[in-house]
Amino acid sequence: MTSERAEWGRHQVDSEMYEDGNALAGPLGEIFTMDVTVAVSRCAGCGLAGPVARLHVYRHAPGWVARCPACEGVVLRLVRGPDSAWLDLTGAVSLRLPMPTL
Amino acid sequence: MGIVSPGFRGRPRESGPELPPGQYLTRDFPVLSAGPTPRVPLDQWEFTITTETGQAHRWSWADLMALPGDTPTVDIHCVTKWSKLGTNWQGVPLDMLMADVTTDADYALVQSYGGYTTNLPLQDLRDGQAWIAYRFEGEDLAPEHGGPARLLVPHLYFWKSAKWVRGIQLMLEDEPGFWESAGYHNYGDPWREQRYQGD
Numbered sequence: 001m002t003s004e005r006a007e008w009g010r011h012q013v014d015s016e017m018y019e020d021g022n023a024l025a026g027p028l029g030e031i032f033t034m035d036v037t038v039a040v041s042r043c044a045g046c047g048l049a050g051p052v053a054r055l056h057v058y059r060h061a062p063g064w065v066a067r068c069p070a071c072e073g074v075v076l077r078l079v080r081g082p083d084s085a086w087l088d089l090t091g092a093v094s095l096r097l098p099m100p101t102l
Numbered sequence: 103m104g105i106v107s108p109g110f111r112g113r114p115r116e117s118g119p120e121l122p123p124g125q126y127l128t129r130d131f132p133v134l135s136a137g138p139t140p141r142v143p144l145d146q147w148e149f150t151i152t153t154e155t156g157q158a159h160r161w162s163w164a165d166l167m168a169l170p171g172d173t174p175t176v177d178i179h180c181v182t183k184w185s186k187l188g189t190n191w192q193g194v195p196l197d198m199l200m201a202d203v204t205t206d207a208d209y210a211l212v213q214s215y216g217g218y219t220t221n222l223p224l225q226d227l228r229d230g231q232a233w234i235a236y237r238f239e240g241e242d243l244a245p246e247h248g249g250p251a252r253l254l255v256p257h258l259y260f261w262k263s264a265k266w267v268r269g270i271q272l273m274l275e276d277e278p279g280f281w282e283s284a285g286y287h288n289y290g291d292p293w294r295e296q297r298y299q300g301d
Binding site: 017018058060061062063065067072074077079081082084085086088 | 132133134135136137138139181182261281283284285286297298
């Protein structure tokens with residue numbers, strides 16, 4: 001993944017094909033009971049932490065690909081098949097989720 | 103609305119026996135992309151085939167252009183269900199690039215500028231089945247469609263035809279690529295509708 005992230009930086013790039021992470025509200029809402037777009041993700045590539053809603057989401061693809069707005073590394077991928085969903089979070093060190101006070 | 107965009111250019115218009123199961127015909131050329139479009143200057147472009155022993159065979163853009171190109175006319179089938187028939191390409195056959203490559207590998211991992219990867223059996227890159235394509239319908243291949251050069255392996259779903267191709271790693275063991283590691287089928291034969299793992 002490290003070389004991939006370096007690659008994204010070296011050959012930048014223009015693209016208007018992404019949306020912000022709010023686009024994930026629908027597909028992630030199929031999986032999670034809470035709104036994950038308000039969670040704070042930490043990028044495994046560059047360490048940037050920020051709301052999932054700020055990720056760059058590429059949806060004109062065979063799945064949803066959410067990238068770090070700083071390094072363009074893949075933070076989250078989601079593929080929805082007819083009877084399964086695949087969620088890949090290897091590009092996220094963590095997700096900080098707002099929870100009710102104990 | 104489903105998660106996977108069905109080509110995002112409107113409703114299915116046609117289907118027929120010339121199309122694999124579940125596909126519809128489109129006459130435009132939808133742009134699908136999992137990330138930003140890399141812009142690779144031709145004087146920095148390089149294509150490398152690396153064997154399982156680490157031996158690298160490299161071609162510059164000038165090297166590629168010096169090779170005789172094929173002009174295949176092929177049908178292409180995207181896993182998001184659009185198909186496009188009779189598309190005209192120009193490119194160098196993989197057979198030509200593999201001619202001097204000695205390998206015992208059975209598998210290939212195709213690597214792109216920008217980090218995308220896809221895997222397939224090496225035999226699917228041989229015998230006139232695959233090209234490094236650099237022109238489409240008489241024009242230089244546009245960056246949004248994978249230019250300056252992309253892999254063209256039209257007998258498999260089009261995600262295997264990696265845009266912005268940079269190299270091919272030959273391997274003794276299979277290794278899943280970008281979509282193959284996220285639910286998509288390892289092989290991706292459109293005529294057997296191998297879209298997802300388990301299909």
